[in-house]
Amino acid sequence: MSEARQGTVAVDDHQDRAHRGEHAPLRRIIDHLADGIIVVDSEGSIRFANPAAELLFGRPIEELVGHAFGFAVGTQETTEIEVVRRGGGVVTVELRIVPTEWEGETMDLVSLRDVTDRKQAEERTRELAHEQTARAEAEAANRAKSEFLAVMSHELRTPLNAILGYCELLALGLSGPVVDAQREQLGRIQASSHHLIGLVNEILDLSKIEAGRLTVNNAPASAAEAISAAATLAQPQAQAAGIALSARSLDDPAPTYLGDEDRARQILVNLLSNAV
Incomplete structure (x- = not known):
């Protein structure tokens, strides 16, 4: 290898170690954050991931770093994405992107916050509000x-x-x-x-x-009177149909029953009307 080439490699290696040393305090802070943090280069590849990101994606860091992030990072607006974890679990993640200098290059620092519980709580709140509105409308x-x-x-x-x-x-x-x-x-x-x-x-x-709140009157009543009243009410309908309708009691004294007289009469009227 030429001396010029060796010198270039030595300088690059020195600069790389210098950049890593420069970011060492920041890395230690990021490693202890509860939010997932990844650094994505201009090609969309993950260059760094903290332990929280490892838990969020359900994948070891080795399977994250060097692989494509898979989500567009061209905007700095807060957005929500759904992340499919290994094993089929899906979590809702709030994504924030901040441009940063990382290892001498301009990259995107992406923060990932699991908001699944919050979204579920919001959905439940909407459902409760809908139920309350429906109940109020019904009332x-x-x-x-x-x-x-x-x-x-x-x-x-x-x-x-x-x-x-x-x-x-x-x-x-x-x-x-x-x-x-x-x-x-x-x-x-x-x-x-x-x-x-x-x-x-x-x-x-x-x-x-x-x-x-319905109450039923439970009292002794005459069966003959209920039958006679029902027959009287059904008589015009029977005559119009050419049917002879009459009622008489064969028992003496007339039988009685315990119940609601008005409702018993209505039942008999309905039966006679249907028969006619």
Whole structure:
């Protein structure tokens, strides 16, 4: 080897040792940082990696240094990347890039911070906020429904009560004599009106069921009266279909049951209406 060549090699080796010596204090600091630190040259190859970077990537330093970083480092803005660790684990990493002089060359010092836990916490916070918003919207919808049912109940009760009142006046003969056939028809109108009021109450009961506040009256009631009332209500529908519908009790005394009279009557009406 020529003396000039030997001199050049000696100078380069001396400069390399000088640069390493110059960065020795910085290396010791970087080695103890919790964030991963790598140094990437202009070709995109990793020239240095600290122990935290080794843990972050799940690879020994020997498999990092001298290999391509694999992510663009042309911007100094903070970005987030996903790093696939050996074994399949994925972590979210916050990446910061700062140009620096390293071993006599201009390189990029890249800091890598594991923000997986923070991102998961943020996602959970968004989910909770969405759940709270959905819950608030559901509660508002329930309130609106309850208000609507209350208004509807009032609006329906008013004309139904008027119908019942006029039926009673007609039955009393205040508008003239009432024959038996007319009295029977007035009775059916009254029964149907009472039934409609019961249906209005049942609509209101739906909101009570959803709120868990529905109460059922449990008291002795006449089975014959429930059957007779249901038959009376279903009679017009049966006549329109050309079906003869009648109800009578064969037991004496008439049987009784323990339950809610209004709901039992509604069940019977539904059964008869479906049958007709």
